[in-house]
Amino acid sequence: MLQTVKVPTKDLGKGMFVSNLDRPWLGTPFLTQGFLIRTDDDIERVREFCEYVWVDVHKCVYVSEALARRAQGDRPRKTMREIFHGRDIARYADEVTWKDEHPRAGKALDTLLDDITDLFQSVAEKGKVDTMRLRKSADPIVGSISRNPDACLWLGRLKQHDEYSYQHSLSTAIWAVSLGRQIGLHKRDLRSLAIGAVLMDVGKLLVDPELLQADRELTEEETREMRHHVAHGVHLVKKSGIINQDVVDIVAFHHERHNGSGYPRGLAGEQIPPFARIAAIVDTYDAITSRRSYAEAMSPAEAIKFLYSQRDKLFQAELVEAFIQAIGIYPPGSIVELTSGEVGIVIAESRTRRLLPKIILVLDRGKKEYAQPQIVDLQEAQVASNGGAVSISRSLEDGAYGIDIGRYQFS
Structure with missing residues (x-):
């Protein structure tokens, strides 16, 4: 490239x-x-x-x-229908505003997170997944993101700042369904993405917890044991009676990479099932934007730039570009500085002008906290001022100016 x-x-x-x-x-x-x-x-x-x-x-x-x-x-571009082998591809439109969807999204996420916690505890005890319960709890997330993904994307980013044992499973489900919606996959496929994302790391329940929490470089033997979580996961999923091949593919191949550098089989390009290609992108995005014992979290905007740099290297270019379209150039949770010097947090993107999202203004131009943060739609502000209003000057690192995005919740 x-x-x-x-x-x-x-x-x-x-x-x-x-x-x-x-x-x-x-x-x-x-x-x-x-x-x-x-x-x-x-x-x-x-x-x-x-x-x-x-x-x-x-x-x-x-x-x-x-x-x-x-x-x-000028490499020939594949259509989504070609990538997904003739599956139904549609175009979604926002049915409600992000603010109207916010309470339903919050309820759906809380329910799914509670169910994930119970499901994983049950797997640890019984060695099986309650597939009916998981399917039932995934449907509200699919419904919310289908209507308008912005509320789930914002709330999912907020929850990354909370201490939940299975936060990664929740977040990857949100990113995966949002990407699937952008692609235009049918709701039954969006459900498969949600379930697969929740379960793709279920095999880690059978890995030594000390390895999972290690803040040092693993030995070769420890790395092999860690990577064996994929086989453990496939075993648990099949033992639970899950025969949906898309779900099994996500669990089995989400660590494969476009250039063949992944594991467990070193598959490359179209050898990797398409749902697993989606899972690889969202798994990586969530990992690098989350706090980890061995690495600092990237800002959402930095993570987007990294994914973009890995198009047709680690990940398929068309799917990376669709993911960026799905969550925005400045994804929810990005801390940004405006041309006015003010600082805000992105809460929702603009579908038509991706450099002008909706933000919460939290610091004035002197970098002092506003007593009453306000929500501003930069696109509407541009229209109202004939293009003369402020715009985003730059993206800032997580925690810039001491900002904790978890403080800024609203209903």
Whole structure:
């Protein structure tokens, strides 16, 4: 994949990072180290001086499908119908606002989390999954995300800051169903994604807890034992009477990687079942955005950039791009600084203008906490001010300015 792509200035878009010009930097008003295009005015200024520029794909916060194709050397793109072998593919539309969906999403998540806790305890004691209960508790999540995914995405990010034993299972279910919705999979397939995501690490119940909690590099033997959780999981799932092949595939192959570097079989590309390819992306995203004993959590925006950099390396490009479309350039829970100097937390994306999400404003331009945080829709603010309103200047690391996103819950 190319690092930089030559782009005519007529094709420039917001979110692209310009790394070089078609003329010397000296004599232009631009910074010599490159710059991110944030506004329409930025685009017009570049067009005044240049006919074309070079765009650094890895530093972009948004990459159009056309630019992605050029970075890949115009590799033929697969449709979702081709990837999922002719399954029903539809287009979902938001049926309700994120705020109206919020209470139903909260109830659905709390129920699923309680059920996951009970289910895993039952597996540890009896060696079987209560499949009927899991199916019943997965349906409300599928329903909520189908209506409007924003509420579940925000609440799922909040719960990453709580101390729950099986938080990873809940979060990956949210990300997986959201990606499945973006792809356009049927609700029965979204249910399979939810159940598979909940169960993909169930085999860890049979792994030595000391290995799971180790904050050191594992030995080769310990690594083999840890990786054996996949086989344990497949055994438990089949023993529980689960015959849904998509669920079994998720449990069996979610650690396989597009370039063949994964385990247990070292499968590559289309050898990996498509539902397992989804699971690999959401499993990685949740892991790198969560606090772990051996690594700091990435911010959601940093994690998105990492996934993007691994397109057609660790993960299939089309599915990574669909995941970014599903959760946004600035995913829920991202701490962002605005061009005004104010700081906010992203709570929901804009479907049409992904650089202008809905945020909670928490710090003023002097970085002092607002007594009463307010929700602002940056897209509506842009429309109201004819494009002159504030926009996002940059994404900040988790915990920036001492911000704990878990404090900002609302109904």
